[in-house]
Amino acid sequence: MEFEILLASHLSQPEFSPRQNAVLDSALRLLVDGGEKALTTAGVARAANCSKESLYKWFGDRDGILSAMIGFQASKVRTFDEGSERLTNESLRAHLVVFARDLLDVLAGDVSLALNRLAIGQASRDGSKLGQMLQEHGRRQIGKRAGALLDAGRRVRLLQFDDGEEAYGTLYGLVVSDLHLRMLLGEDMSRAKQSFSLRAERAVDAFLLLCGSKKDTVKP
Numbered sequence: 001m002e003f004e005i006l007l008a009s010h011l012s013q014p015e016f017s018p019r020q021n022a023v024l025d026s027a028l029r030l031l032v033d034g035g036e037k038a039l040t041t042a043g044v045a046r047a048a049n050c051s052k053e054s055l056y057k058w059f060g061d062r063d064g065i066l067s068a069m070i071g072f073q074a075s076k077v078r079t080f081d082e083g084s085e086r087l088t089n090e091s092l093r094a095h096l097v098v099f100a101r102d103l104l105d106v107l108a109g110d111v112s113l114a115l116n117r118l119a120i121g122q123a124s125r126d127g128s129k130l131g132q133m134l135q136e137h138g139r140r141q142i143g144k145r146a147g148a149l150l151d152a153g154r155r156v157r158l159l160q161f162d163d164g165e166e167a168y169g170t171l172y173g174l175v176v177s178d179l180h181l182r183m184l185l186g187e188d189m190s191r192a193k194q195s196f197s198l199r200a201e202r203a204v205d206a207f208l209l210l211c212g213s214k215k216d217t218v219k220p
Contacts, residue, residue, distance in 0.1 A: 016058075016068070016072070019050075020058050020059075020068075021072065022048065023044065023048040023050060023055070023058070024065075024068055024069055024072045026044060026047040026048035027039065027044045027047070027048070027065055027069055028069055028072075028073075028111045029047070030043055030044060030047055031069070031111065031114050031115070031118075032110045032111055032114050035114070035118075036118050039062070039065070039066075040062065041055050041056070041061070041062055041065070044065060063129055063133070066115075066130060066133060067133050067137050069111075069115070070115065070133055070134055070137040070138045071137045071138070071141065073106055073109075073111055073112060073115070073138065074106075074137065074138045074139075074141045074142050076102060076105075076106050077099060077102040077103050077106055077142050077145070077146075078098055078099065078102050079095065079099055079145040079146060079148065079149050080095045080149055080152075086156065087152055087153055087156050087158060088158075089158055089212075092149075092153050092158050092159070093204060093205075093208065095149055096149070096171070096204040096207065096208075097200050097201055097204050099146055099149065100171075100175045100199075100200035100201075100203055100204055101196055101197055101200040103142065103172075103175055103176070104175065104176070104179070104196045104199065104200060105196065107176065107179070107180050107183070108179075108183055108189060108192075108193055108196075113183060113184060115130070115134060115138075116134065116180075116184055117184060118130060119131040119134050120184070143165075143168055143172075146168055146171065146172075147164050147165070147168050150164060150167050150168060150171070151164060157213050158212065158213055159208075159211050159212055159213065160211060160212070160213050161211050167211055170207060170210060170211065171203070171204075171207045174203040174204075174206050174207050175199070175200065175203040175204075179192065
């Protein structure tokens, strides 16, 4: 079964229009190609062929653009619509595998690496907000959506855990391990990227062995 057919794709934040998403794409390309210095409101306006007034109206200042870019990236990690189906052991595993694969793809992308490296470089500066924005609009938003899936699995007794944050931390650790750190340090990940699907499945199976209800931990 193709896991992707089980859920809707959330590749853009619903509060942004297609035109605004296109502007964010232009901003992301600027950051990857030119680094922090290229990411100015004037530069984004030129690259996206829009006015600076429109940028300020949609996103506010440069920090607002960065915040929107981070949220745009985080939205590419898919979860599921809780009201659309009743979870089964098979569908829970499928949703978790898609989540894990999306997470790896986003973390390994040039944009994520550029944003994280920029945040690390600014970490010692007074008044730097990028690290906080990455936490608030990136990792925590992804964690909230994943947490909703885990809680849904617990409510129908497919998962058992006492602390949702701890359960998500376990899942995240199994999926990512030290991979993101190695990517940030510049290690060649071309071979690892080819096995992301297998890595995602193995991580989810290990998570289900740890947190799955005993009668429902058998791999479908």
